[in-house]
Amino acid sequence: MGDRWAWVQQFKIQPSRRPTAATVLHCSGVTLYNHVFLVLPASVAQWAWRPPVDLPVQAPLLMELIAGVIGNLLLFDFQYFIWHLLHHRIRWLYVTFHAIHHNYSAPFALATQCLSGWELVTVGFWTTLNPVMLQSHFLTTWAFMVLHVYVSIEDHCGYDFPWSTNRLVPFGIYGGSSGHDMHHQKPNTNFAPHFSHWDKIFGTHADVSASSNRK
Numbered sequence: 001m002g003d004r005w006a007w008v009q010q011f012k013i014q015p016s017r018r019p020t021a022a023t024v025l026h027c028s029g030v031t032l033y034n035h036v037f038l039v040l041p042a043s044v045a046q047w048a049w050r051p052p053v054d055l056p057v058q059a060p061l062l063m064e065l066i067a068g069v070i071g072n073l074l075l076f077d078f079q080y081f082i083w084h085l086l087h088h089r090i091r092w093l094y095v096t097f098h099a100i101h102h103n104y105s106a107p108f109a110l111a112t113q114c115l116s117g118w119e120l121v122t123v124g125f126w127t128t129l130n131p132v133m134l135q136s137h138f139l140t141t142w143a144f145m146v147l148h149v150y151v152s153i154e155d156h157c158g159y160d161f162p163w164s165t166n167r168l169v170p171f172g173i174y175g176g177s178s179g180h181d182m183h184h185q186k187p188n189t190n191f192a193p194h195f196s197h198w199d200k201i202f203g204t205h206a207d208v209s210a211s212s213n214r215k
């Protein structure tokens with residue numbers, strides 16, 4: 001809608017770029033394929049083989065929930081940073097598994113799940129396993145999963161809104177949509193999906209304001 005809604009368009013990170021019907025169709029096709037052949041079987045397998053669990057009677061304390069969600073996000077951020085760096089630096093890994101996600105240098109929400117099966121299985125594995133490793137409460141786990149889906153789509157939405165997570169979190173510690181949009185423009189920068197500290201430590205951080213079209 002951005003093109004037809006000037007108020008929204010002012011927040012577009014690459015205002016001259018928009019997804020076409022063909023790109024939307026391609027991403028929808030890949031997403032549908034991944035969900036039918038990977039997500040659905042994995043969900044059925046989990047439902048069938050996971051031992052029965054008793055939901056705790058007590059909800060977690062609010063601070064416990066917030067700390068758990070942030071802890072899960074930080075752990076995933078580190079795991080994906082390493083995976084992502086390797087899949088850019090080792091050419092075979094890039095071409096075989098990650099190149100499909102870089103079909104689009106101007107991401108849009110549907111590009112979030114435009115992933116190879118291996119990448120989807122890896123991120124799904126960590127997202128599922130991390131709350132178990134961190135012994136998170138079930139409510140914390142579900143809150144993390146919902147937020148994780150939200151921030152992953154936000155990373156790819158192509159807009160840097162005043163309410164985007166990177167604007168709500170202070171001191172530039174969260175890269176978010178503007179940081180990850182930059183990764184799609186300059187694929188050797190900003191490997192961490194959410195926070196910015198790993199890229200700063202490894203010298204791969206790109207300052208978003210430097211080349212963003214939005215002034």
Ligand SMILES: [Zn+2]
Pocket residue numbers: 101107156180184
């Ligand atoms: Zn991406």
Ligand SMILES: [Zn+2]
Pocket residue numbers: 084088098101102183187
């Ligand atoms: Zn990448």
